[in-house]
Amino acid sequence: MHYFTYKNNKLFCEDVSLEALAQKVGTPTYVYSQATLTRHFKAYQDVLKNRGHGMPNHLVCFSVKANSNLAILKLLKKLGAGFDIVSQGELYRVLKVGGNPKHIVFSGVGKTQEEMIYALKKNILCFNVESEQELILLNQVAKKLKKKAPVSIRVNPDIDPKTHPYISTGLKENKFGIPIQEALALYQHSSEFSSIQFIGIDCHIGSQMLSLCPILESVRELKKVILDLKQKGIDIQHLNIGGGLGIPYSKEVPPSPQEYLKDVLQELKDLKIKLLCEPGRTIVGNAGILLTKVLYTKKTASKNFIIVDSAMNDLIRPTLYDAHHEVWPVQKKETSSWTADVVGPICESGDFLAKDRTLYEPQSSDLLAVMSAGAYGFSMSSNYNSRPRAAEVLVSGNKFKICRKRETLKDLIHGENL
Ligand code: LLP
Numbered sequence: 001m002h003y004f005t006y007k008n009n010k011l012f013c014e015d016v017s018l019e020a021l022a023q024k025v026g027t028p029t030y031v032y033s034q035a036t037l038t039r040h041f042k043a044y045q046d047v048l049k050n051r052g053h054g055m056p057n058h059l060v061c062f063s064v065k066a067n068s069n070l071a072i073l074k075l076l077k078k079l080g081a082g083f084d085i086v087s088q089g090e091l092y093r094v095l096k097v098g099g100n101p102k103h104i105v106f107s108g109v110g111k112t113q114e115e116m117i118y119a120l121k122k123n124i125l126c127f128n129v130e131s132e133q134e135l136i137l138l139n140q141v142a143k144k145l146k147k148k149a150p151v152s153i154r155v156n157p158d159i160d161p162k163t164h165p166y167i168s169t170g171l172k173e174n175k176f177g178i179p180i181q182e183a184l185a186l187y188q189h190s191s192e193f194s195s196i197q198f199i200g201i202d203c204h205i206g207s208q209m210l211s212l213c214p215i216l217e218s219v220r221e222l223k224k225v226i227l228d229l230k231q232k233g234i235d236i237q238h239l240n241i242g243g244g245l246g247i248p249y250s251k252e253v254p255p256s257p258q259e260y261l262k263d264v265l266q267e268l269k270d271l272k273i274k275l276l277c278e279p280g281r282t283i284v285g286n287a288g289i290l291l292t293k294v295l296y297t298k299k300t301a302s303k304n305f306i307i308v309d310s311a312m313n314d315l316i317r318p319t320l321y322d323a324h325h326e327v328w329p330v331q332k333k334e335t336s337s338w339t340a341d342v343v344g345p346i347c348e349s350g351d352f353l354a355k356d357r358t359l360y361e362p363q364s365s366d367l368l369a370v371m372s373a374g375a376y377g378f379s380m381s382s383n384y385n386s387r388p389r390a391a392e393v394l395v396s397g398n399k400f401k402i403c404r405k406r407e408t409l410k411d412l413i414h415g416e417n418l
Contacts, residue, residue, distance in 0.1 A: 003033040003035050003036045003287075004033065004289060004328075004369070004371070006332060009331060009332035009333075010330065010331055010332075011328060011329070011330045011331070011332075011369055013031050013032075013033050013289070013395045013400075014033050014034075014035055014395050014396065014397055014398070015397050015398035016395045016398060016399070016400050018031065018289075018291055018330045018367065018369060019330055019331060019367060021291070021393065021395075021400060022291055022293070022330070022367050025391050025393055025402060025406075026391065026406060027291050027292050027293040027309055027310070027367065027390075028290060028291065028292045028293075028308075028309055028310035028314050028390040028391075029290075029291045029390055029391045029392070029393055029406075030288055030289070030290055030291075030373065030374070030377060030378050030390055030391070030392045030393065031288065031289050031290075031291050031392075031393045031395060031400075032067075032069075032072065032284070032287050032288040032374055032392070032393065032394050032395065032403075033287050033288070033395050034075060034394055034395060034396040035396070035397075036286065036287035037072065037075060037076070037283060037284060037287045038075070038079060040257070040282060040283045040284070040286075040287060041060065041062070041076055041079050041081060041283055042079070043256065043257040043258055043282075044060045044257050044261065044277065044279060044282075044283075045060055045079070045080060047257070047258050047261040047262065047265070048060065048261065048275065048277075051265060051275070054272070055272060056237075056272060056273065056274040056275075057274060058274060058275045058276065058277075059082040059103060059125075059274070059275075059276045060080070060081055060082065060276075060277055060279065061081065061082040061083050061084040061103070061104070061105050061240075061276055061277065061278045062076045062081045062082070062083055062084065062278075062279065062280065062283055062284075063083075063084040063243050063278045063279060063280030064083055064084065064085050064086070064090040064093065064094065064280075065086055065090065065280060065376075065379060066280030066281055066283070066284050066285070066374075066375040066376055066379060067280075067284045067288070067374060067375055067376075067377070067378065067379050068090060068093050068379050069378065069392050069394075069403050069404055070093060070096060070097055070403070071392075071394045071401070071403035071404075072284065072394070072403070073093060073094060073097045073099065074097040074098075075394075076283070077094075077097055077098065077099050077100075081103075082099075082100075082103030082104060082105070082125070082276070083099055083103065083104050083105075084104075084105050084107055084243070084278035084280075085104060085105070085106050085107070086106070086107050086108040087108065087115065088112075088114065088115040088118050088119070091104065091106070091115075091118065091119055091122065091124070095122065101122045101123045101124045101125070102123065102124070102125050103125060104119075104122075104124040104125055104126075105124070105125055105126045105127075105128055105152070105202075105240065105276065105278070106119050106124055106126070106127050106128060107128040107130075107154065107202075107204070107278070108128075108130065109130045109131065109134075109175050109176060111127070111134060111138075113137060113141055116137070116138055116141045116142075116149075117141060117145065120141065120142055120145050120147050120149060121145070124150075125150065126150045126151065126152050126199060126200055126238075126240075127149055127150065127151050127152070128151075128152050128153075128154045128200075128202050128240070129151050129152070129153055129154065129178075130154045130176060130177055130178065131178060132178070132182070132186065135151065135153075135186065135193060135196065136193075138151070138196065139193045139194070139195045139196050140195075142195035142196065143194070143195040147195065148195055148196065148197045149195060149196050149197065150197050150199045150200075151196050151197065151198050151199065151200070152198075152199060152200030152201055152202045152238065152240055153178055153183045153186060153187065153198070153200075153201055153202070154176065154177040154178065154202050154203060154204070155177050155178060155179075155180055155183050155201060155202070155203050155221070155222060155225065156169075156170055156171075156172060156174065156176055156177030156178060156179055156180075156203075157170055157177075157180060157203060157205065157217070157218045157221040157222070158170065158171055158172040158179070159171070159205050159214050159217050159218050159221070160214060161205045161206025161207075161209050161214045161215075161244065162206075162209070162210075162211060162214060163206045163207060163208050163209055163210075163246070164208065164321050164322075164323075166320070166321060167206055167207040167208060167321070168205070168206045169204055169205055169206050169207075170203065170204070170205025170206055170214075170218060171205075176204070177203065177204075180221065180225060183201075183225065184225060184228065184229070187229055187234055187236075188229075188232060188234065190234070198234070198236070199236070199237045199238060200236060200237060200238040200239065200240055200276070201222055201225060201226060201236050201238075201239055201240070202222075202239070202240030202241075202242060202276070203218050203219075203221075203222055203240070203241065203242050204242025204243060204244060204278065205218050205242065205244060206244050207243070207244045207246075207280075207281060208244070208246040208247070208281065209244045209245060209246050209254075210246040210252055210253075210254045211255075212255050212259070212260060212263055215241070215244065215245070215260065215264070216263055216264065216267055218241075219241055219264055219267045219268065220267060222239055222241070223239075223267065223268060223271060226239060226271065226273065227271075236273065237273070237274055238273060238274040238275070238276055239268070239271070239273050239274070239275055239276070240275075240276035240277065240278065241264060241275070241276070241277050241278075242277065242278050243277065243278040243279040243280050243281070243282075244279075245257060245260050245279060245281070245282045246281070246282075247281055247282055247285040247286050247372065247375075248286070248372075249285075249323065249324050249325060249326070249371075249372045250324050250326060257279070257282055261277075280375055280376075281375040281376070283375075284374040284375045285372050285373075285374050285375035285376075286371075286372050286374065287374045288372075288373050288374020288375070288377060289369045289370060289371050289372070289373050289374070290310055290314060290315050290353075290369070290370040290373040290377060290390070291330070291367060291368075291369055291370075292308040292309055292310040292314075292353075292367070292368050292369075292370060293308060293309045293365060293366070293367055293368075294306055294307070294308055294362045294363065294364055294365065294366045294367070294368060295307045295308060295309055295345070295364060296364060297340070297361065297362065297363070297364075303340070303341060304338055304339060304340035304341070305340055305341050305342075305343050306340045306341070306342045306343070306362060306368075307343055307344070307345065308342060308343070308344060308353065308368060309344075309345070310344055310353065310370070310390065311343075311344025311345055311346040311351050311353075311384075311385070311387065312344060312346055312348070312350065312351045312352070312353075312384070313344075313346060313381055313382045313383065313384040313385060313387050313389075314344070314377075314378075314381050314387075314389070314390050315353060315370060315373055315377050315380075315381070316380050316381070316382075317373075317376060317377070317380070318352055318353050318354065318355075319350045319351065319352065320380075324354075325353065325354060325370045325371055325372055325373060326354075326370075326371040326372065327342055327353065327354045327357055327359060327368050327369070327370055327371070328368065328369045328371055329359065329360060329362065329366065329367075329368060329369075330366070330367035330368060330369055331366065331367065332360075333360050335360050335361055336360070336361060337358055337359060337360050337361065338358070338359075338360075338361045339356055339357065339358045340356075340357060340359070340361075341354065341355050341356065341357070342354040342355075342357060342368070342370075345385070345387075346384065346385050346387075347385065353370055354370070378390065378392055378404075383407075383412060386412055388406060388407035388408060388409065388411060388412055389406070389407045390406065391404060391405055391406035392404035
């Protein structure tokens with residue numbers, strides 16, 4: 001079941017025509033489908049709910065960095081999501097929508113003292129600690145506040161996730177996590193950290209992973225650590241398997257969240273432990289598109305260009321990772337097709353949304369949809385070239401609401417002094 005479909009050659013998000021939406025809201029605009037978000041979240045939730053009798057409960061922590069719009073966080077909270085955050089700003093957002101602190105895990109290699117204090121005062125579920133120095137500082141900060149900081153150690157299992165190097169995180173040359181042997185030693189020296197309570201273990205080896213092998217290998221490594229600690233009398237309450245499952249941007253066929261979790265649960269079948277996961281892209285990636293308008297077309301001796309009103313400041317993934325996003329016409333037309341690059345107005349040759357795409361030859365004012373843009377789209381956008389950031393819209397059935405209004409020129413200079 002797809003929620004971005006053509007009806008009479010016009011592209012719809014659920015029951016809202018994107019053409020009509022663009023007329024009301026303008027472009028560029030991120031458009032999200034509530035039904036898709038809900039279905040994707042439930043795919044995780046339902047498998048874990050049925051994990052089996054006697055098993056401790058679970059928590060699906062949406063990775064806020066993928067999309068931090070308040071309306072989306074609120075929807076996911078309502079569906080029962082916890083949250084994986086990486087900054088005080090993300091924590092602030094989750095709390096703004098009434099997120100339960102006891103459903104929040106805090107990841108990241110560079111938490112500041114200020115962030116630790118904020119999160120400790122809010123009583124979050126867990127800090128995913130990524131270095132010994134971070135642990136030492138957290139212990140000191142918690143002591144001063146007369147609190148015990150709940151901690152999970154993020155293990156770096158040195159496993160190749162076979163994805164883009166910028167989003168690989170579980171290899172020993174990456175900045176993330178603590179090698180297994182060192183992590184084991186830290187758990188065993190817990191008495192040196194009187195204001196820390198070790199409650200979990202976690203791991204996240206990369207993003208947009210299309211094969212289950214590396215993920216399952218890392219789960220097996222974590223299981224070994226948990227059993228090893230158990231033998232030494234140290235009981236870990238939760239296992240957090242991170243996020244990272246890939247989505248189809250084009251012709252990829254990644255395992256579904258159901259298949260992924262089924263295999264993970266099989267690996268863990270005799271381990272009675274609370275299970276956490278931190279999906280981002282699989283929840284929101286294919287629930288969103290970037291709606292954009294054609295400004296001009298241009299033919300040169302060597303290339304054709306479609307110049308649109310969104311750019312690398314709106315969606316940086318193609319520029320940064322050479323990422324592929326399908327580009328669909330909002331109105332299908334019978335005109336001849338051509339091969340062109342879809343580019344933005346920014347003054348850099350790296351400013352492109354798609355390269356060498358064969359699609360119909362559009363005219364000025366035609367609308368295009370850059371697909372699979374719900375994750376790491378708006379959340380990585382910027383004001384480069386002093387471009388106000390796009391609007392965001394959440395669609396549900398035949399209704400939509402602007403969940404972030406388009407920035408204005410005034411917004412652009414907010415906080416600046418002459
Ligand atoms: N947990 C941790 C600790 C993470 O670092 C990440 C993503 C996630 C969970 C969620 O991963 P996901 O399920 O979304 O793959 N900007 C890049 C992706 C960066 C991912 C960073 N960490 C992109 O646009 O592809």
